[in-house]
Amino acid sequence: MKTAKFIVVLAGLATVHLSYADGDASEGKALYRNYCTQCHGVTGDGKGVNIPDMAVLPRDHTDTSEMSARTDAELTKAIKHGGKAVNKSVLMPAWEGNLNDQQVANLVAYLRELCCNK
Amino acid sequence: MKFRFILSIALYLCGVSVQTFGADALAWTAATCGGCHALQDPLYDQKPVDERANRKAPPLFYAGNKFRRDWLVSWLQKPDRIRPAGYFPPAHVVSGPDGDIVDETSLQQHPDFTQQEAVRAADYLMSLTPYTARLDEIEYAPGSISWKMGNLNFGKFRGCDACHRDAPDFGGVSGPELYTAWDRLQPKFIFSFISNPAAWDAHTLMPHVELNPAVVKKLADYLKVNGEDEE
Numbered sequence: 082m083k084t085a086k087f088i089v090v091l092a093g094l095a096t097v098h099l100s101y102a103d104g105d106a107s108e109g110k111a112l113y114r115n116y117c118t119q120c121h122g123v124t125g126d127g128k129g130v131n132i133p134d135m136a137v138l139p140r141d142h143t144d145t146s147e148m149s150a151r152t153d154a155e156l157t158k159a160i161k162h163g164g165k166a167v168n169k170s171v172l173m174p175a176w177e178g179n180l181n182d183q184q185v186a187n188l189v190a191y192l193r194e195l196c197c198n199k
Numbered sequence: 200m201k202f203r204f205i206l207s208i209a210l211y212l213c214g215v216s217v218q219t220f221g222a223d224a225l226a227w228t229a230a231t232c233g234g235c236h237a238l239q240d241p242l243y244d245q246k247p248v249d250e251r252a253n254r255k256a257p258p259l260f261y262a263g264n265k266f267r268r269d270w271l272v273s274w275l276q277k278p279d280r281i282r283p284a285g286y287f288p289p290a291h292v293v294s295g296p297d298g299d300i301v302d303e304t305s306l307q308q309h310p311d312f313t314q315q316e317a318v319r320a321a322d323y324l325m326s327l328t329p330y331t332a333r334l335d336e337i338e339y340a341p342g343s344i345s346w347k348m349g350n351l352n353f354g355k356f357r358g359c360d361a362c363h364r365d366a367p368d369f370g371g372v373s374g375p376e377l378y379t380a381w382d383r384l385q386p387k388f389i390f391s392f393i394s395n396p397a398a399w400d401a402h403t404l405m406p407h408v409e410l411n412p413a414v415v416k417k418l419a420d421y422l423k424v425n426g427e428d429e430e
Contacts, residue, residue, distance in 0.1 A: 111249055114289045116404060118299075119373035120361065123289070128298030130284055131361055131371035163408075171358040178397060178407030184248075 104183070109191030112184055116176065125195045137170035148196035156189045224323040232259065232320065240329065244401035251402040256286055258400070262324035264334055270383045271324060275317035278309035281383075283364070283372035288404075301372065333398070338412075339390040342420050349421030357418065362405070365425055374405065381426030389419045 113125070120129040120139040127141035142148060158166055160180070164173030176185070229238060235256040243250060262271075284301045285291035291305045312320065354360040363377045364370035370377075380389060392399055393415045397407040410418075 111252075115248065115251060115402075118292070119284075119288050119371070119404075122299050123292055123294050128294075129373075130288065130292045130299040130301060131373055132298055134369055134371065135361055136355070163406075171356065172361045174358065174361075174406035175408055176406060178409070179403070 104186030104188065104190030106187070106190040106194045108184075109187035109189070110194075112180070112188055113191050116179070117188070120172075135172055137172050139173070142192055142195045145196050148192065153189050153193075156192055157185055160185050160188055224319055228320055228323045231316075238327070248402050251404070252287055252289070254286065259324060260327055261330050261399070263326055263328035264330045265384060265388045266324065267383060267385060268321050268325050271321035272314075272317045274383070275312045275320055276314060278311055280306070280309075281375045281379075283376065288373045330399075334385070334387040334391060337387045337390050339387055339416060339419065341386050341423050342416070344417055344420040344424055346421075346424050349417065349424055352417055353421050353425075357414075359418070365422075377422055378425060380422045386419065386423070389422060390415055393418055 113121075114123075118125075118129060120131050120135070121142055122128045122139070125142040127139045127144075129139060132138060140147070155167065159169065159173060161175065161177040163175030164170045166175070180188070232238065237254075237258040237260050240260050241250075241258065282288075285306050288301075291302055292299050293302045350365070353365060359365075359377075360370040362371040362374035364372065365377050367376075367378060392405075394410060394412070395407065396403040396405040
């Protein structure tokens with residue numbers, strides 16, 4: 082009885098955890114196209130259509146070694162609060178006012194796919 | 200009011216049909232522009248975000264709260280491109296050897312209209328004012344700012360130039376050009392849109408950032424000074 086209850090609780094925790102932290106990369110891909118490719122590029126290589134007059138170039142999201150060095154929490158912070166919040170350029174906007182937490186998690190999941198699932 | 204009534208009767212008696220502004224202006228605009236532009240509130244906030252990718256043109260259902268009438272009349276006769284990468288940039292941008300570029304062949308030229316048609320459309324569009332109360336709440340007295348300070352603020356400090364051109368040959372291309380913004384847009388609209396783009400469009404592609412009114416005023420004043428400079 083006790084073990085069964087324990088397993089139920091564990092299973093419950095696992096689902097809660099999943100629905101909170103896990104983003105959907107394919108949803109993220111659609112959001113990335115709308116909001117991010119203008120600077121980060123249609124392939125995510127950092128060479129978006131806006132860059133010719135930009136003083137700081139957007140991060141290359143396909144750069145495996147740089148991107149692997151970031152935690153999900155760091156990426157989330159940069160997306161929600163902008164470059165300034167992570168000591169980077171103001172040219173990286175804050176998207177908290179446009180995107181909810183689930184959408185940001187979807188974007189982070191897609192960034193992981195872009196950088197490291199080749 | 201009374202004068203117009205008497206004038207109408209006088210004209211009517213003379214056999215001139217008075218074109219009262221209403222049903223036929225609506226029908227003409229709906230038929231000529233409605234295939235691309237939303238003339239009624241599409242309730243974007245109640246749809247999933249991917250609706251943005253399917254829009255053909257900017258919504259015009261609040262045009263009377265956004266544009267200057269004079270600008271509408273002249274632009275509709277000679278519509279220069281406002282968004283260098285189109286209304287939905289991802290649909291018009293392709294990867295090139297030195298980075299992404301706009302695929303010019305994918306961009307359509309806006310239809311142009313005769314002066315009479317332009318006046319008719321402008322008058323109709325100026326009657327579409329669902330957000331007058333929102334603009335009435337804004338206290339913005341356009342003022343002056345040194346071009347240099349304003350330019351630094353718009354570019355270096357706030358990063359607006361990543362997406363917007365403030366000169367024909369400088370700035371990003373994913374947003375509407377802003378060097379003619381002062382001629383095109385009502386001052387209070389500019390102020391309101393910078394303060395709260397998401398209130399105007401739930402799926403706006405512009406980052407919605409909390410800015411205090413003094414900062415917004417500086418940005419709007421810069422668009423004024425910069426726009427007047429352009430002439």
